[in-house]
Amino acid sequence: xxxxxxxxxxxxxxxxxxxxxxxxxxxxxxxxxxxxxxxxxxxxxxxxxxxxxxxxxxxxxxxxxxxxxxxxxxxxxxxxxxxxxxxxxxxxxxxxxxxxxxxxxxxxxxxxxxxxxxxxxxxxxxxxxxxxxxxxxxxxxxxxxxxxxxxxxxxxxxxxxxxxxxxxxxxxxxxxxxxxxxxxxxxxxxxxxxxxxxxxxxxxxxxxxxxxxxxxxxxxxxxxxxxxxxxxxxxxxxxxxxxxxxxxxxxxxxxxxxxxx
Amino acid sequence: xxxxxxxxxxxxxxxxxxxxxxxxxxxxxxxxxxxxxxxxxxxxxxxxxxxxxxxxxxxxxxxxxxxxxxxxxxxxxxxxxxxxxxxxxxxxxxxxxxxxxxxxxxxxxxxxxxxxxxxxxxxxxxxxxxxxxxxxxxxxxxxxxxxxxxxxxxxxxxxxxxxxxxxxxxxxxxxxxxxxxxxxxxxxxxxxxxxxxxxxxxxxxxxxxxxxxxxxxxxxxxxxxxxxxxxxxxxxxxxxxxxxxxxxxxxxxxxxxxxxxxxxxxxxxxxxxxxxxxxxxxxxxx
Numbered sequence: 001x002x003x004x005x006x007x008x009x010x011x012x013x014x015x016x017x018x019x020x021x022x023x024x025x026x027x028x029x030x031x032x033x034x035x036x037x038x039x040x041x042x043x044x045x046x047x048x049x050x051x052x053x054x055x056x057x058x059x060x061x062x063x064x065x066x067x068x069x070x071x072x073x074x075x076x077x078x079x080x081x082x083x084x085x086x087x088x089x090x091x092x093x094x095x096x097x098x099x100x101x102x103x104x105x106x107x108x109x110x111x112x113x114x115x116x117x118x119x120x121x122x123x124x125x126x127x128x129x130x131x132x133x134x135x136x137x138x139x140x141x142x143x144x145x146x147x148x149x150x151x152x153x154x155x156x157x158x159x160x161x162x163x164x165x166x167x168x169x170x171x172x173x174x175x176x177x178x179x180x181x182x183x184x185x186x187x188x189x190x191x192x193x194x195x196x197x198x199x200x201x202x203x204x205x206x207x208x209x210x211x212x213x214x215x216x217x218x219x220x221x222x223x224x225x226x227x228x229x230x231x232x233x234x235x236x237x238x239x240x241x242x243x244x245x246x247x248x249x250x251x252x253x254x255x256x257x258x259x260x261x
Numbered sequence: 262x263x264x265x266x267x268x269x270x271x272x273x274x275x276x277x278x279x280x281x282x283x284x285x286x287x288x289x290x291x292x293x294x295x296x297x298x299x300x301x302x303x304x305x306x307x308x309x310x311x312x313x314x315x316x317x318x319x320x321x322x323x324x325x326x327x328x329x330x331x332x333x334x335x336x337x338x339x340x341x342x343x344x345x346x347x348x349x350x351x352x353x354x355x356x357x358x359x360x361x362x363x364x365x366x367x368x369x370x371x372x373x374x375x376x377x378x379x380x381x382x383x384x385x386x387x388x389x390x391x392x393x394x395x396x397x398x399x400x401x402x403x404x405x406x407x408x409x410x411x412x413x414x415x416x417x418x419x420x421x422x423x424x425x426x427x428x429x430x431x432x433x434x435x436x437x438x439x440x441x442x443x444x445x446x447x448x449x450x451x452x453x454x455x456x457x458x459x460x461x462x463x464x465x466x467x468x469x470x471x472x473x474x475x476x477x478x479x480x481x482x483x484x485x486x487x488x489x490x491x492x493x494x495x496x497x498x499x500x501x502x503x504x505x506x507x508x509x510x511x512x513x514x515x516x517x518x519x520x521x522x523x524x525x526x527x528x529x530x531x532x533x534x535x536x537x538x539x540x541x542x543x544x545x546x547x
Contacts, residue, residue: 003333004264139454148428177453178427199478203507204296228480228517238509240298
């Protein structure tokens, strides 16, 4: 017996919550192929520009100019500098590329304590208020002292959310390759938490989020160009005992609703 | 066998599991190891398969085969999760030798390592699976034992597959593989996200290693490996990690690669078939 596995690209417009820039023509081709209308552009670009956010602004500017009505750009903080520096940095990103969210990546080396993070979150709220969503990448670097075991969501992502609960948070990659089990618990504990689905390796934890919390919590992300958009689409379409309408919400409208909050 | 864009592809799965732990009362525990779709498939067929055999191991072999058939997987390597699942592997090799390749189990920390290695030969297994987390070792702390195991496996035509990506650092694998060049080593999950670059580096430096794709989302890294003259498409293997991951998603990882139909066929089945034929020689009877 043979099974046809041809792709089923939705007729409705997709909102991709996690993209990076790449070659511009390939980027455009990918948007067209998968019927992606709006999208979030995340740091970093191909170079590791978390260390040089001015270079990030320059790299992403052509995309900002070209896709003004379609792209929602995420900015970044510089954890090696203080409140004043970061406030100015956020103002610069607001003015030059109109950032609509902030991305935190564990590779930036920030400490997971309220004391350390407080001035940075103050800078964000002073520039944008509390409506700007915070995206946190969730594959934490493995450490020898922990025998390279992945860090739990409870000890990482949840700690940030608990300390700055006035913001909306997105769990990037829905727990990543090591902490994907029971992510619905973070959504239950914190009503201000959403999950972005790219790179999440297992389908069942995403099903549990919809079954136990609701379909409004999932945000489709492609992580283009590092991951293939078709894989991320097939992953959502393979979810078990989930209605077409719920999958459509993740692909089409949940992100719009989050940005309108 | 699947069809994608009017092309047919055989599926040979280099990474799948089942366990004799499967039992109705353990359903809540198993959800950490298996996706809901597969659990429902198992338990929906539980009574029917009970009538096929009263022997639990034999029944589980049939249930495992049912899962593979459901997802159109033609042939699969079965990797024991726990030590007791060796028996499941041995039984499937007897019942379906043309379809299921049950691997054995070796813990590098075993106090009876020599006996365990001899057990592999006695049962004529095609390979073994090692897991740094479940077996509580790292490529650094168990270097000596791993060299011994790999050399033994090289001499006795036994493939070695290890979980990689968490619970041990992949950089420490290179010196082990360099000291056991006659072995065949499959880098399970290709280092997942955190260690994918290291997995590619190991593959570059050690021509006796193969990158297995399950669980690894980084398409761009597999493109890099395919283009790398020191790795190439011939050393990449398709895997599903059934029942933990969704086979449809893992299949798409190969279909999404910007390579030719023939190259996709290599990854889906011909590479594994070639490795088994060339390395296992007379032992491989298909």
